[in-house]
Amino acid sequence: MGAAETPFHEAPPANGGASLLKKAGDWARNRLLLAAASAVMLGTFLYAPGVVSAFDKTWSALRMLSIQSSPSEDLLIVKIDTRSLRAAGVWPWPRERYATAINNLRDAGADLIAFDVDFSAASNTADDTLLKEAIDARPGSVVMPTFVQRDGDFENKPLETIANTAIFGGVNVSLDADGKVRTYHRGYWAGDRYQQSMGGVLAGAAYGDTSSFLLDYGVRLDEIDRISFEDIYRGDFNDSLVRGRHVLIGATALELGDTFVTPNSPAMPGVFVHALGYENLLSGRTLLQLSRPIIIGIGLLALVLMWPRQGPIDMRQLATMHGLVLVSVILLPFGVQMIAPVSLDLGVVIFAQALSGWAAVRQEMNRRSAEIVRQREDHLSFIAMHDAENGLPNRRAMLQRIDEQLALHRPENVHVIVLGVDRFATLRGAIGYARTTEVVQQCATYLQSGIEGAEVFYLSTSVFGLLFAGGESPAGEWVRSGLPEFDTRFDDANYNIDLILRSGGASADFEGADGEQLLERASVALDEARQSGRSHVAFRDIKNPDPRVQLALVSDIGRGLELGEFSVVYQPKRSTRDSSITGAEALLRWKHLELGAIRPDRFIPVAEETGAIGRLTRWSLEKAIEDQAYLRDMGVSMTISVNLSARLLSDQRFCEETIGLIWRKKADICLEITETAVIDNPRQAMASIAAFKDAAVKISIDDYGAGLSSLMYMKQISANELKLDRALFDQIRTSRRDQTIVRSTVALAHSLGMTVVAEGIEDEATKQIVTELGCDLIQGYCVSKPMQVTDLAVFVASRSKPRQQANVGAA
Ligand code: C2E
Ligand code: CA
Ligand code: CA
Secondary structure, three states: OHHHHOHHHOOOOOHHHHHHHHHHHHHHHHHHHHHHHHHHHHHHHOOOOOHHHHHHHHHHHHHHHHOOEOOOOOEEEEEEOHHHHHHHOOOOOOHHHHHHHHHHHHHOOOOOEEEEOOOOOOOOHHHHHHHHHHHHOOOOOEEEEEEEOOOOOOEEOOOHHHHOOOEEEEOOOOEOOOOEEOEEEOEEEEOOEEEEEHHHHHHOOOOOOOOEEEOOOOEOHHHOEEEEHHHHHOOOOOHHHOOOOEEEEEEOOHHHOOEEEEOOEEEEEHHHHHHHHHHHHHHOOOEEEOOHHHHHHHHHHHHHHHOOOOOOOOHHHHHHHHHHHHHHHHHHHHHHHHHOOEEOOOHHHHHHHHHHHHHHHHHHHHHHHHHHHHHHHHHHHHHHHEOOOOOOEOHHHHHHHHHHHHHHOOHHHEEEEEEEEOOHHHHHHHHOHHHHHHHHHHHHHHHHHHOOOOEEEEEEOOEEEEEEEOOOOOHHHHHHHOOOOOOOEEEOOOOEEEOOEEEEEEEOOOOOOOHHHHHHHHHHHHHHHHHHOOOEEEHHHOOOOOOOOOHHHHHHHHHHHHOOOEEEEEEEEEEOOOOOEEEEEEEEEEEEOOOEEEOHHHHHHHHHHHOOHHHHHHHHHHHHHHHHHHHHHOOOOOEEEEEOOHHHHOOHHHHHHHHHHHHHHOOOEEEEEEHHHHHHOHHHHHHHHHHHHHOOOEEEEEEEOOOOOOHHHHHHHOOOEEEEOHHHHOOOOOOHHHHHHHHHHHHHHHHOOOEEEEEOOOOHHHHHHHHHOOOOEEEOOOOOOOEOHHHHHHHHHHHHOOHHHHHHHHO
16 A cells, blocks of 8 residues: 555664664674684694694594504514513513523524613623623614603613614603603704614614604504514524514513503503504604694684674574584595595684684574564564554654655645544444444555645544645645545445545644644644534634643643642662662652642643643752752762653753753753654754763663664664663563563663663562663662652662661661
């Protein structure tokens, strides 16, 4: 239908605020990415032994377990095992045993004979001589261990007297931070002497090469031939086991304690570590690792590639992407290591993935809750601007539209005609609500399409409003003498309805015309038409327009003020953080001489309607300022909030006087305003709010969530406080959706620098929830009912005493 096409369901422009917010969002996003990038660098640099490397090490150990290879057949290990220890009966052994072993091995055709046994101390001369002779028998065929002490340069070397024709092999093993052996050195410098490692000597590493590599534990060590020392000593072995091979002799008996922790084993004898180093060197499986800068580079690249882009995120797609990346990070190093001796340690990618995944989920969650709030607001602002029953744009929409048109056109070209349906109640009684609504809708459609240039609104039950703007239409003429005749019969199978329409018209060609006044004039004209039984009346033709002022009530309120029937009570706001009382709201009370107490809900609307609200508010403000001074004298200082009616916010003179008053008294006042004030007259309201803020008067947005609520306005107003109406908490205990709305609203309000007050909280459970949802202050019966200022002073004073005393007082 035509009328619904008018643009009133659209959100008001908020471009300045929105783009600023977007910029802030971009900035925050970039900052987050920067923080994540720093985290990756830190993660790889400083905390290498942490999460990232834990993954890398575990995965590398698993790779080695599954990518296995056979050892060369060039090595024989001679075990100093429990059996040979028992046979000898003493430890350290007489060196005669080693001499005999060397001779036996050599006789059997061994190539190099290497010892991982300590020979640095002298034993008895006879034995030492035997050993020396065995070594010297073929110079350069025996490798003796040398060991640099951990704490310094001191080197445990075999005695010169025994070993001057032996080769030295370093048996130092470097341990990782976790105490495990992962790397092996080809050699090292001991002072100015180059020393090959044991594995390096056996494999013939190049002189001066001190590089290290990742030990590949995938070599099947159990396939290396081994034999007990005892058998060698006794010559009880097959020569073929020894011929042409290097022989490595070392302790395997656990009781000798010469073991290391490796990624795959809790106790590997040192001799096997050297055997593994030798095998790796021999087969070229000395695993290369990526250098730190490359790893960081990969991490950063992964981070940038996976970092969430702006806009909605498809969670399933996100999960798929992360799944794929995860699988490739796990499989790729596996494939690479199978074909080349490279250990690709990509834990950093997983680290980057976790960071960007977290960022993506966070971004999407925020977007979703913002979306829920936006949808709800769109809905609310639609409701605010449309009739609930027939969906036509309503009176508020028309007021806004008139003001828009007045800003665009010359006032004499803006016209309003108000159309009333006669005997509407009778019609409704006859055909029912539903059918009546349909008729109203049909009528609106007709007016929209059949009357040139008309924008159609539904002002109240049975009253349409037509707005014309611009010079082209004959609307000026219609305002004077009524709309052209049109067919007012709406037929269908059952009914034949002929509407009787009357109209009143007004043009904006008067001093200070605005939406309210123009509509008021047209309505007065319609009333006149009804009363005088004419079908159309133009406002300018009315002789004595009835100002329709409720004089009786105005004088009643005025009289009440003079007789002191009004008073102000205060309701405290309590901090959820530390339970302190930070402020109180001033609430008017009227004790009518004859009628008794009249609730503000009843007299405030009347005061607003009749204009008495200005006096009333002025009075309560003065009272609040006076009471604030009293409280200060009592040692209690707090902000006092005063309610400001929507109507007064667009009253420039009132606002100026209010600022003057607050300024003169140096009062700490917060003005509570509802959003309707802003929606109905945004320009003037914004100007007043800006003036208040300039004068250091605080602004609070009242009743947020009760009716129309738009965060759009919140952004524009930049108020100090947002009061969430109790309507938002009705179902808070059971509704996840309501919780989301409150949480998101609180988050947005906080990001705009506002304090959030939860209003009308009565019970502990709700208080608990709103506290958890992030509300800063609570106002409601669970804190206190509104009270006299003297009671407020006592209330605050008793609460600031130590807890125990306060409890006693309350009991
Ligand atoms: P409001 O500004 O939303 O004020 C809060 C109302 O909720 C007060 O009602 C207060 O007594 C009530 N209330 C507070 N805690 C609870 C609670 O836990 N449960 C329930 N059920 N109600 C709670 P009150 O005093 O009757 O005022 C009603 C409305 O009248 C106010 O709503 C405000 O819009 C208006 N009003 C009151 N004083 C003034 C005034 O000086 N100037 C103007 N313009 N409006 C006023
Ligand atoms: Ca209030
Ligand atoms: Ca309120």
